[in-house]
Amino acid sequence: MLTGSVPESLLQIMTLKNLDISFNQLEGNISLLNQSKSQVDVNAIWNSLNGTLQLYGMKSTLPLLDCASNMTCGYSKDENFDFAINAGGLVYHGTSVTYDADSETTSVYVAPSNKWTMSSSGGTKLLTSSGQIIGANDSFPLLSARQALSSLRYLGLGMENGAYTVELQFAEIGFGDGTVGRRYFDVYIQDVLVLRNFDIQKTATGSNRAITLSFPANVSNNILNIHFFWAGKGTCCIPDGYQDYGALVSAIHVYSGFSPTNNANGHSSRKTAIVASTCVGAVVLLAIILFLLFQGQQWTSRSQKYNKDQTGFTSFEGTPVLFSLSDMQKATNRFHAENKLGEGGFGSVYKGLLPDDSYVAVKVLSVGSRQGQQEFMNEVKLITAVQHRNLVKLKGCCLEGGQAILVYEYLENSSLDKILFDNFPKCLDWGTRFEIILGVARGIVYLHEECQIPIIHRDIKASNILLDTNLKPKIADFGLARLFTEDASHVTTKIAGTRGYMAPEYAVRGKLTVKADVYSFGVLVLEIVSGRRNQDSKESEEKEFLIDWAWSLHEQNGVLGIVDPLLGEYPEDEVLQTVHVALLCVLPTAQMRPTMSRVISMLLRDIELIPLPAKPDYIGDSMWEHNYRTQKETISSSLQDSSVYSSSTILSEKSLL
Missing domain, CATH: 3.30.200.20 (Phosphorylase Kinase; domain 1)
Structure with missing residues (x-):
């Protein structure tokens, strides 16, 4: 997460076109960006910034939102209890609902009513349809849509706390029924996943067909968060320049499930509520006082003990x-x-x-x-x-x-390393192993790309993958997780991880990026496929280091030789595909490794496999052996870690060099 003021160095970047600094803790005046040497499309929502900014494509300055921890955001709390948006279109007056215009092409937009705001990343696009949308309400034809190539977020501002219904309206007007294009995206409401891999065309049984989905939502902090996120699945960038992918929505209607306390007739109902709540509060307060007197010293002693220990929560x-x-x-x-x-x-x-x-x-x-x-x-x-x-x-x-x-x-089936390496009575079949691989990948994607604050885990390994009753995987041990931003790739003062799973650039130079987790995931996948640890001194020299062995088998067109002999029958093409993806993940250069979103897309065959390069001159654990051979600090216990919810070994950077 970014803190401090907006760097003035941004003014000197001649090629800067898009700047997304949303959802951080930046402070100060952002007006200095008006002096930029290039026209910049800025998304600065959800910070503690002040001033005004001449946004590219806008005719007048747009007041920036002040969305710090005090949640002021330039609106009055408890004043908003419903709103409707015509995504990608102009104001539309329906029979009973008026849909606000949402036709600006900037990456951030605040409605004139201050009831809602829109922010997008990865590029935004407005779509319109000249034909009829089948199934659309007569009072609202649903002829427009907003599309975002990465993330699209709508925030309801100043909402009165309580229960709401979020009505989302979709129509696939980007892809026709005769095209091969497919659109998949996820939908979150209040940070809860409500739609995964949502396919408008499939759900509505065709293009240019309307579908309306309703979801309950509870507002407790005067903010309603609706997030559409493209996780890399479906059609992307094919052919060149074709960008009809990403999240797509045509309309949003949010309405309350309660009687608003602030209504058009004035504030009488609110005053009544205040008087009533004051009376009730007095009674409750009296009861609390009596209770405290009754508890006496026991309560006092306990509260004093907690006050000091719980500072920070x-x-x-x-x-x-x-x-x-x-x-x-x-x-x-x-x-x-x-x-x-x-x-x-x-x-x-x-x-x-x-x-x-x-x-x-x-x-x-x-x-x-x-x-x-x-x-x-x-x-x-x-x-x-x-x-x-x-x-x-x-x-x-x-x-x-x-x-x-x-x-x-508590997870009933312990950790993955116990099942894979410790003679677990039941061998995992290929279907179960593949689902574990996918589950771990989805968990990492969430950490990297879907969290409001992205997280690098830093210690993805078999002992940190726990399994529930149905052998569904869950990633454990976030004690080593590090908050990061895209420009925060830096050399760390401590190296936290486990031998055999650490990416070269992280172990040797301390450079930490999301690609470190991608590397660890690749090692884990090879372990799941082979049923053995990434290093085994009992094996022959050729097989001792799993990554080296996998690369050698790949060069000899014998990748299936790595498969666990206890596995039994398995789909060869799927195993080959999985090992191919794992080898992409363990490439020694971070930039060559795919993102976790693309990893999932390749595993599910939603996109073509990225070709593998020739085997690097140095690869995998043979390099680790050289780096660690002379270390006095013993870290082998990390490989045999018996803790189900284990923490990793933490090494000083100096000890690695």
């Missing part, structure tokens, strides 16, 4: 459940050895049982752990904000008496 949204130390002791039978699931660099992990009979994984930060208080706080903040079906869910935490504990959901 009140500064961000989504605070996890705070457990007491006694709660954790009861859940784990005083951290009894029989409940111990494992131990890693972070500390010990125990199986716990909460009073509601739900099992949890209790991760205790050891006193001597290299992961300190600040790292612990970062992990809590990150995991609380990040929710995805392929990511381990944080249920709560404990900070009491100097003890730091994380409480995760």
Whole structure:
């Protein structure tokens, strides 16, 4: 996440055309960008900026939103309880609803009513249809649409908190029924995925056909967030210059499911509500006072203990459940050895049982752990904000008496390394392995591209992939995750990861980008296909390092030789495709590796495979062997990490050079 002021160096970039600095914590005056030497299309929404900016393509200055943590955003809270948008079109007066115009081509637009704002990235395009849209409401013909090649977001501003219905209207007017083009995208409402790989054409049974989908939404912070995201699937850039891909929406209608407290007749209802709530509040306050007096010193002592330990949790949204130390002791039978699931660099992990009979994984930060208080706080903040079906869910935490504990959901089938490498009684068939690969990939894509604040995990490995009852994968251990921005590729002071999974540029130079996770994912895929670790000294010299061996087999057209002999029958073409993608991921040069979105698209055969180059002069773990041979610090325990919710080894940069 970017902080500070907008860099003046941006003024000197002659070729700058698009600048997206949205959803950061930038401060100060942005008017200086008016002095830019080039015409720039700017998206600066959701910052703490002030001033005005002459946006490219606009006839007048557009007030910037002030969307800092105070959520002022230039609007009045609780004043908005419905709005409608004619995406890509002009104002349209329907029978009962008036749809606001949304026809600007800039990357950010604020409606004149201040009820909503639009922001897009990757380029925006307005589509219109001259024909009839089958199934469209007579009062609204649905002849326009807004398309974004990467991300399209609409925010309802100043919403009165409560329950709403979000009505989304679609019509595929970019691709005709006779074309081979396919459009897939995801839809999030309040950061919750409501549509995955949505295909308008398929759902509506054809092009130029209307479809309306409704979703419930709850507003608790006066903001309604509707996000359309293209994850790289479907038709892209074929033929050259053909850009009818990405998210597409024709209209949005949001309305409340309650009686607004602020209505056209004035503020009498709000005043009544205030008086009533004041009376009720007085009664409640009296009850609380009596309760506090009754509790006496017990409550006072406990609150004093928590006040100091929990500093920092009140500064961000989504605070996890705070457990007491006694709660954790009861859940784990005083951290009894029989409940111990494992131990890693972070500390010990125990199986716990909460009073509601739900099992949890209790991760205790050891006193001597290299992961300190600040790292612990970062992990809590990150995991609380990040929710995805392929990511381990944080249920709560404990900070009491100097003890730091994380409480995760409990996954019944332990970790992937236990099943792959430890003689698990049931061998995973190919279908299950492929679904695990896809699930992990989707989790990483979410971290890299779909989070409001992108995250680099830094330690994707088999022991950090947990499996639920149905063997669905979830990525664990975000203690090493790092917030980043595109221009924040830099040399780190600490190298955090596990031998054999770390990308060369990260392990040797400390350069951290999302491509480090791509490399680790490639190693993991090879392990899943082969059923063995990435390094095995018991194997012959040719097979000791898995990446080297895979490349050698590829050059000999014998890739299937890497397949786990216990696998049984499997689709050869799918395995070949999967190994091909894995080898792309472990290329030694970060720029040559695909993004995780393209990885998924290639695995699902939505796009063509990127050709593999010739085997690099140095590749894979043979290079690691040279770099680590003389190290005094023992890190082999990372390969045999027994912790189900393990932390990785953290190495100083100096020790690697």
